Amino acid sequence: MKKRKRFVLFMVIFSVLLTSFSFYFYQLFYGVNILPEEQPRMVLIDRDDTFDSLRNFLYEEQIIEDALSFSFVAKILKYPDLIKPGMYLLEPGMTNLEAVRKLRSGDQIPVDVTFNNVRFKTDLAEKITTGTGVQPQEFEALLNDDDFLSKYDFNSDNVMAMFIPNTYEVYWTISAEALFERMNKEYVNFWNDSRTRQAELLGLTPVQVSTLASIVQDESIIAEEKPVIAGLYINRLNRNMLLQADPTVKYALGDFAIQRILTADTRIDSPYNTYRYRGLPPGPINLPSISSLNAVLNYENHSYIYMCAKEDFSGYHRFAETLVEHNRNARLFQQALNNRKIYR
Structure with missing residues (x-):
């Protein structure tokens, strides 16, 4: 009878322990351990990170509540040997199993x-x-x-x-x-077929369109003027005229703070100096925006071959078809520079 009682007692204790351990292991794998009641967090795993450095980071940043349980699950799944660098998104309420599987699989976010x-x-x-x-x-x-x-x-x-x-x-x-x-x-x-055809109609390659667009972009911040300016330079290219674009001189000089281009500046020997060399420079003088590229591809057809900044410093320009008209516009702007004591 005593043996029977001992056996029953043993079985009860064993069942309790088994249930306790089962519950504990269940909690290790399936209990919430990631960002309880918080927002999703992005986690960067660098190329030189180890499992220890990652676990310590997650714990210190309060992304995981229990570092021991996280480590246990990670080791069971052999994650310490399978760490993959990248940017990962961990969601609130994730279990250790879900988090480790996500990290181990390399399921990055862009x-x-x-x-x-x-x-x-x-x-x-x-x-x-x-x-x-x-x-x-x-x-x-x-x-x-x-x-x-x-x-x-x-x-x-x-x-x-x-x-x-x-x-x-x-x-x-x-x-x-x-x-x-x-x-x-x-x-x-x-540069799909449509844009490539537009460039071909201009007699330009995509690279040349980009180069011209970079000049147009530097000439004006006024969106509505860009197709006009593009048309002006295309007129000059078609007439084999020097482009005489001030931004290319600034690029050649390496000084974009210059507000007034002097005659001496236009003599600098550089393939980017369009006062000295015909045609387009060897490449873009900046990274033209899509709007600047489109301004060239959809340039305004007109007869202008000269331009000069307006004397009110509004960012707008005066356009001209003749040198006489241009010189008059240039004098107005030069006088405005003098009035503001801008000599360089």
């Missing part, structure tokens, strides 16, 4: 890459790699590697024409080469 208002390659490299694991220096090196660029029919002078300013989604783990490849695909998509 990051936004945005670039505009860019003039130099250094600026582009800085902006286009923001939010990714690519170092700006890596990307800038590609922009100056003529052997690499030749595979895409670009060179270090005209490669800026390949980049269409916009916002794009990429993964944090993207490489510099893959990021370049992605931008090339966007360039090809932008």
